[in-house]
Amino acid sequence: LGGSISRAIQQMSNATVIDEKVLNDCLNEITRALLQADVQFKLVRDMQTNIKKIVNLDDLAAGHNKRKIIQQAIFNELCKMLDPGKPSFTPKKGKTSVVMFVGLQGSGKTTTCTKYAHYHQRKGWKPALVCADTFRAGAFDQLKQNATKAKIPFYGSYMESDPVKIAVEGVERFKKENCDLIIVDTSGRHKQEAALFEEMRQVSEATKPDLVIFVMDSSIGQAAFDQAQAFKQSVSVGAVIVTKMDGHAKGGGALSAVAATKSPVIFIGTGEHMDEFEVFDVKPFVSRLLGMGDWSGFMDKIHDVVPMDQQPELLQKLTEGTFTLRIMYDQFQNILNMGPIGQMFQMLPGFSAELMPKGHEKESQAKLKRYMTIMDSMTAEELDSTNPKLMNASRIMRIARGSGRQVRDVEEMLEEYKRLAKVWSKMKGLKIPKKGEMSAL
Numbered sequence: 001l002g003g004s005i006s007r008a009i010q011q012m013s014n015a016t017v018i019d020e021k022v023l024n025d026c027l028n029e030i031t032r033a034l035l036q037a038d039v040q041f042k043l044v045r046d047m048q049t050n051i052k053k054i055v056n057l058d059d060l061a062a063g064h065n066k067r068k069i070i071q072q073a074i075f076n077e078l079c080k081m082l083d084p085g086k087p088s089f090t091p092k093k094g095k096t097s098v099v100m101f102v103g104l105q106g107s108g109k110t111t112t113c114t115k116y117a118h119y120h121q122r123k124g125w126k127p128a129l130v131c132a133d134t135f136r137a138g139a140f141d142q143l144k145q146n147a148t149k150a151k152i153p154f155y156g157s158y159m160e161s162d163p164v165k166i167a168v169e170g171v172e173r174f175k176k177e178n179c180d181l182i183i184v185d186t187s188g189r190h191k192q193e194a195a196l197f198e199e200m201r202q203v204s205e206a207t208k209p210d211l212v213i214f215v216m217d218s219s220i221g222q223a224a225f226d227q228a229q230a231f232k233q234s235v236s237v238g239a240v241i242v243t244k245m246d247g248h249a250k251g252g253g254a255l256s257a258v259a260a261t262k263s264p265v266i267f268i269g270t271g272e273h274m275d276e277f278e279v280f281d282v283k284p285f286v287s288r289l290l291g292m293g294d295w296s297g298f299m300d301k302i303h304d305v306v307p308m309d310q311q312p313e314l315l316q317k318l319t320e321g322t323f324t325l326r327i328m329y330d331q332f333q334n335i336l337n338m339g340p341i342g343q344m345f346q347m348l349p350g351f352s353a354e355l356m357p358k359g360h361e362k363e364s365q366a367k368l369k370r371y372m373t374i375m376d377s378m379t380a381e382e383l384d385s386t387n388p389k390l391m392n393a394s395r396i397m398r399i400a401r402g403s404g405r406q407v408r409d410v411e412e413m414l415e416e417y418k419r420l421a422k423v424w425s426k427m428k429g430l431k432i433p434k435k436g437e438m439s440a441l
């Protein structure tokens with residue numbers, strides 16, 4: 001896919017005269033690539049029309065950087081298509097919210113429910129899981145196993161066959177127990193679609209969820225639009241989670257889901273395990289869709305904002321791939337100083353959306369400072385270690401005491417470190433282009 005798009009743009013830039021035909025050929029090639037990435041036909045056509053309006057042939061002919069202009073236009077257009085214009089309902093810690101998960105069987109609902117619960121629990125919430133899937137044999141066992149592993153309270157029944165009754169009982173119980181995030185997992189049986197949608201409507205009416213999340217398998221292809229729309233017509237879907245992004249699928253169906261539900265994608269699933277779950281970030285997602293790789297924007301940024309004399313050292317560290325607590329400390333410092341390197345780190349996929357979400361800059365800064373205070377109580381050995389087993393319980397306890405924090409604060413900081421180390425490790429062995437050699441896409 002990436003090949004085909006870069007080829008299209010390459011061919012265009014080689015053409016001596018940029019006329020309408022060359023631009024059309026280029027757009028047709030890109031259309032094919034996007035269809036292969038499961039972007040819905042109608043959406044691709046809309047995009048094509050918009051691009052033609054935006055890209056001015058006279059500008060191209062006048063020798064402006066053609067590749068950049070077209071690349072940027074396509075990129076922006078796709079980003080816009082993933083933005084429904086309003087954020088989804090966001091649950092508040094300490095206030096009770098009911099979140100209902102819907103989606104076809106096999107899409108990853110039960111797995112994603114647990115990931116979503118675990119994600120919030122790590123941040124100090126009190127989540128709980130309710131199994132309202134009475135259709136599939138073993139559904140309750142699966143949820144129970146997941147929940148137990150993550151130490152999250154759960155509710156369900158082997159006997160009861162009425163999903164509405166279980167959903168209501170579960171929600172009531174966890175409201176009494178002051179849980180702040182009550183998650184209702186539902187069935188997604190394929191066979192009797194009408195019955196499924198009626199069931200979703202009833203569960204929703206009975207539990208009055210604050211948010212309904214539509215879970216979509218990234219590999220469902222062109223079926224995404226109709227599927228998302230069918231759910232939206234029975235319950236008021238307010239957000240989307242796209243699963244199995246670790247597979248081959250580029251996830252173009254996400255654009256369809258956003259268009260059909262008029263709701264944003266909030267997370268993506270990137271594996272079967274509990275922590276393979278990421279806050280959705282539009283730009284890296286679109287890069288991937290276009291086959292640009294997560295890092296191209298980041299690489300551009302390095303050359304744009306990092307002073308020349310600091311580039312080699314930083315790039316060296318990046319390509320080594322080792323991420324110690326000390327490197328994390330330095331980067332937090334950079335971010336807080338808002339220096340060029342700090343700005344750059346906010347471009348790192350997986351860094352910004354989670355660590356510094358837009359609109360929460362104050363809280364984010366406070367968090368980084370808190371993490372740094374904790375790290376101030378660490379020894380040089382701990383800061384420079386690359387051994388994940390080094391941070392044992394007694395060290396954690398000592399650091400908590402030393403920094404006047406709770407053990408769970410230290411653990412939270414270490415979790416964040418682990419997450420960032422994973423992001424960072426993807427840079428290992430990366431070929432870094434010199435300025436001026438930046439590939440088009």
Ligand code: GDP
Nearest residue numbers: 105106107108109110111243244269270271272
């Ligand atoms: P449900 O029927 O919608 O509840 O789907 P499940 O949660 O039972 O998931 C169906 C299958 O997809 C299971 O084998 C999961 O382990 C797997 N799965 C779910 N999310 C992901 C993901 O993000 N990546 C991968 N590789 N597998 C996933």
Ligand code: MG
Nearest residue numbers: 109110133139
């Ligand atoms: Mg399930």
